[in-house]
Amino acid sequence: LVAWLLSEDASFITAAVYPVDGGYSAM
Structure with a gap:
Protein backbone atom coordinates (compact mmCIF):
# COMPACT_ATOMS: atom_id res chain seq x y z
CA LEU A 1 0.00 0.00 0.00
CA VAL A 2 2.78 2.42 0.90
CA ALA A 3 4.61 1.64 -2.32
CA TRP A 4 1.44 2.39 -4.27
CA LEU A 5 0.94 5.70 -2.47
CA LEU A 6 4.50 6.66 -3.32
CA SER A 7 4.18 5.57 -6.94
CA GLU A 8 3.82 8.11 -9.71
CA ASP A 9 0.53 6.52 -10.76
CA ALA A 26 6.26 11.26 -6.12
CA MET A 27 6.71 14.48 -8.06
Missing part, protein backbone atom coordinates in the same frame (compact mmCIF):
# COMPACT_ATOMS: atom_id res chain seq x y z
CA ALA A 10 -1.03 7.44 -7.43
CA SER A 11 0.70 10.80 -7.01
CA PHE A 12 -2.23 12.76 -8.45
CA ILE A 13 -4.58 10.98 -6.03
CA THR A 14 -2.46 11.06 -2.89
CA ALA A 15 -1.49 14.67 -3.50
CA ALA A 16 -4.93 15.67 -2.25
CA VAL A 17 -4.79 13.45 0.84
CA TYR A 18 -1.10 12.91 1.62
CA PRO A 19 0.77 15.76 -0.11
CA VAL A 20 4.03 14.93 1.68
CA ASP A 21 3.89 11.14 1.83
CA GLY A 22 2.33 10.65 -1.58
CA GLY A 23 1.91 13.28 -4.31
CA TYR A 24 4.71 15.63 -3.29
CA SER A 25 7.43 13.00 -2.93
